[in-house]
Amino acid sequence: MTLSEKLYDLLAKQLPCDKGFVALHEPCFAGHEWDYVKECLDTGWVSSVGKYVDQFENDLAEYTGVTKAVACVNGTAALSVALRLVGVQQGDEVLVPALTFIATTNAIAYQGAIPHFVDSEYQSLAVCVNKLESHLKDITEMRDGFCFNKQSGRRIAALVVVHVFGHPAKDIEDLVSLCQKYNIKLVEDAAESLGSFYKGKHTGHFGSVAATSFNGNKILTTGGGGALLTNDPELGKLAKHLTTTAKVPHAWRFNHDMLGYNYRLPNINAALGVAQLEQLPKFLEQKKRLFEAYKQLFAGCDEFELLGPVDGAESNHWLNAIILKPEFTNEFELILNEVNQKGFMLRPLWTLMHHMPMYSDCPRMDLSVAQDLEKRTINIPSSAFLGG
Numbered sequence: 001m002t003l004s005e006k007l008y009d010l011l012a013k014q015l016p017c018d019k020g021f022v023a024l025h026e027p028c029f030a031g032h033e034w035d036y037v038k039e040c041l042d043t044g045w046v047s048s049v050g051k052y053v054d055q056f057e058n059d060l061a062e063y064t065g066v067t068k069a070v071a072c073v074n075g076t077a078a079l080s081v082a083l084r085l086v087g088v089q090q091g092d093e094v095l096v097p098a099l100t101f102i103a104t105t106n107a108i109a110y111q112g113a114i115p116h117f118v119d120s121e122y123q124s125l126a127v128c129v130n131k132l133e134s135h136l137k138d139i140t141e142m143r144d145g146f147c148f149n150k151q152s153g154r155r156i157a158a159l160v161v162v163h164v165f166g167h168p169a170k171d172i173e174d175l176v177s178l179c180q181k182y183n184i185k186l187v188e189d190a191a192e193s194l195g196s197f198y199k200g201k202h203t204g205h206f207g208s209v210a211a212t213s214f215n216g217n218k219i220l221t222t223g224g225g226g227a228l229l230t231n232d233p234e235l236g237k238l239a240k241h242l243t244t245t246a247k248v249p250h251a252w253r254f255n256h257d258m259l260g261y262n263y264r265l266p267n268i269n270a271a272l273g274v275a276q277l278e279q280l281p282k283f284l285e286q287k288k289r290l291f292e293a294y295k296q297l298f299a300g301c302d303e304f305e306l307l308g309p310v311d312g313a314e315s316n317h318w319l320n321a322i323i324l325k326p327e328f329t330n331e332f333e334l335i336l337n338e339v340n341q342k343g344f345m346l347r348p349l350w351t352l353m354h355h356m357p358m359y360s361d362c363p364r365m366d367l368s369v370a371q372d373l374e375k376r377t378i379n380i381p382s383s384a385f386l387g388g
C-alpha cells in the first residue's frame with residue numbers, strides 16, 4: 001500500500017466518503033444568522049453604523065477578556081493598524097516568521113516597514129525564542145533605548161507572533177520577555193486563534209495589540225472581517241478612531257485629525273458575527289472531538305504525526321495538520337495530488353515568505369526549521385461538523 005492510500009484509508013475512518021468532496025474548512029450557520037441579518041435588511045441598517053457593530057465588539061471583548069475589541073473590515077486591515085498603533089514607522093524593520101500567511105507580511109509592507117524573517121519551532125510552528133534570541137544577540141545593538149540592526153542600520157520596531165492553525169505559540173511568554181529586553185513591541189497575529197488560550201489567557205493578551213480574522217475559512221465568519229484586541233485603553237480608543245476615518249466627534253462638521261482609514265466592519269457583517277460568536281462554544285467542542293478522533297487514528301502511525309497543542313495551551317483546533325516523518329518527504333507531492341483527487345481536501349503549508357518575489361531580498365535569519373516543515377506539513381479536513 002502506498003502512503004497516499006494509507007492516509008486516505010485512515011481519513012476515511014472519520015470523514016464521510018459518500019457525500020462528495022470534503023473541504024478543508026466550511027462555515028456553519030445554524031444559529032440566529034438569518035434573523036439578525038434579516039433585521040439589518042428590514043431596518044436599513046446595513047452599513048457603517050448600527051447596533052450589531054457595538055454588540056459584536058462588546059461580545060468579543062467579553063469572550064476574550066480584553067479591555068477593548070475594535071471590529072475591522074478584515075484581519076489584514078486589523079494587522080496593519082496594529083503595527084501603526086505600536087509605533088511602527090516607514091523604514092523600520094519588523095520581525096515576522098517566514099512561516100505564515102502572506103497577510104502578516106503584507107501588513108508590515110503596507111506601513112512602509114521591512115519584514116525581517118525569523119525561524120519557527122517544531123512543536124507549535126510559531127516563532128522560536130531561542131533562535132531569535134541568539135540572532136538578536138548577533139546582529140543588533142541598542143541605541144538611545146531602541147534596538148537597531150547593525151547590518152542594515154534600521155530600527156527593529158516590532159515582532160509579530162502568529163498562533164499557527166489556532167495553536168497558541170509555545171514560546172509566547174519567553175517572547176514577551178525577550179521583546180521587553182530589546183524594547184521591541186509585540187503584536188499577535190491571532191487571526192486563526194479565536195477561542196485559543198495559553199495558561200488561561202486568551203491569545204491576544206500577550207502583545208500590546210492583537211489582530212484576529214473572521215474570513216470565511218476561520219473558526220467563525222462574518223463573511224469578511226477582523227478585529228483588533230488590546231488591553232491598553234488608550235490604544236483601544238486610538239484603534240477605533242483610526243479605523244473609522246479619524247473623525248472628530250461633532251453634530252454635523254466633517255473634521256478629521258489624523259490620517260485614518262475606512263476599515264469599519266459593516267453592520268450586516270457584524271450581525272453575522274454576533275450570531276456566530278453565540279455558537280463558538282459549540283464549534284470548539286466539535287473541533288476538540290474531531291482532533292481527539294484524529295489523534296486516535298494517527299496514534300499508532302509511523303509515517304504521520306498529528307500536530308497538537310503544547311502543554312499549557314487550550315487550542316481551538318481550527319485547522320488540523322499532520323507532519324510527514326522526514327524519511328517520507330519525497331512522497332509529499334504524490335499524497336497531496338492523490339488524496340485531493342479522491343475527494344478529501346489537503347493543503348500544504350504556506351510557501352515561505354522569502355520565496356515570494358516582493359520579499360526575496362528582505363533580511364532574514366537561518367530558516368532551516370521552517371524550510372524543513374514546508375516540505376512535510378499537510379492540513380487535513382477540519383470543519384466543525386466533522387467532529388459530530
Ligand SMILES: *Cc1c(COP(=O)(O)O)cnc(C)c1O
Binds near residue numbers: 074076101189212
Ligand atoms: C486569515 C489570516 C490573516 C488575514 O485575515 P483576513 O481576514 O483574511 O484579511 C492573517 N494572518 C493569518 C495567519 C491568517 O490565517
